[in-house]
Amino acid sequence: xxxxxxxxxxxxxxxxxxxxxxxxxxxxxxxxxxxxxxxxxxxxxxxxxxxxxxxxxxxxxxxxxxxxxxxxxxxxxxxxxxxxxxxxxxxxxxxxxxxxxxxxxxxxxxxxxxxxxxxxxxxxxxxxxxxxxxxxxxxxxxxxxxxxxxxxxxxxxxxxxxxxx
Numbered sequence: 001x002x003x004x005x006x007x008x009x010x011x012x013x014x015x016x017x018x019x020x021x022x023x024x025x026x027x028x029x030x031x032x033x034x035x036x037x038x039x040x041x042x043x044x045x046x047x048x049x050x051x052x053x054x055x056x057x058x059x060x061x062x063x064x065x066x067x068x069x070x071x072x073x074x075x076x077x078x079x080x081x082x083x084x085x086x087x088x089x090x091x092x093x094x095x096x097x098x099x100x101x102x103x104x105x106x107x108x109x110x111x112x113x114x115x116x117x118x119x120x121x122x123x124x125x126x127x128x129x130x131x132x133x134x135x136x137x138x139x140x141x142x143x144x145x146x147x148x149x150x151x152x153x154x155x156x157x158x159x160x161x162x163x164x165x
Contacts, residue, residue: 005039008141010115010153018131018158019078025121025161028058030084033076034115034137034153036063038107041144046102047115047137050152054125054132055159062116064088064099070110081118088116121159131160 012034034047047061066073075094079087088094099116107113115137125132138152 006151007038007040007143007147007149008042008045008139008151009037009039010137010139010151011035011037012137012153012155013076017156018160021126021159021161023161024123025126025159026080027120028081029078029119029121030081030087030116031078031119031157032064032084032088032114032116033078033155033157035073036107036113036115036139037070038109038111040109042107043142043144043146044103045105045107045139045141047117047139049117049119049134049136050138051135052133053130054122054128055134056120056122058118058120061102062099062118063102063105063113064116065095065111065113066093067095070112073112073114075114084116123161126159126161131158133158 049055049057073093075091085099088099121132134157136152136154138150140150142148
């Protein structure tokens with residue numbers, strides 16, 4: 001018999017991601033590259049970046065569900081914050097009109113979604129050889145039974161201006 005899965009699981013495509021901006025990055029960006037799955041009913045959950053240098057998360061994370069309940073999400077990206085609602089709405093795999101704050105969500109067992117984070121970059125750090133970065137996304141949750149827990153996923157995300165090398 002295999003052990004029960006964690007109440008909340010996170011996933012991220014494998015490998016380090018480097019995002020390069022030719023000239024300068026938008027002031028606020030929507031980054032969406034982490035998926036979540038509730039394996040039990042949750043009263044609440046939240047997401048934050050971890051290990052950040054030159055990157056700040058602004059406000060609470062948002063989440064967007066797939067078109068089909070519990071479905072897989074094959075979407076990821078980064079766009080300016082002001083454009084993210086339109087970009088997500090146009091994706092045929094997402095219920096883009098259902099983007100909402102994680103503070104308002106109470107996922108049930110089997111539900112899935114994609115985390116949407118509002119990020120603000122320090123332009124001086126973006127211009128360095130190392131770039132701005134964060135190494136993961138950390139989630140905290142409370143189950144329907146009141147159990148509290150946390151989980152995380154590594155992202156190794158790097159942002160730079162100019163050429164990436």
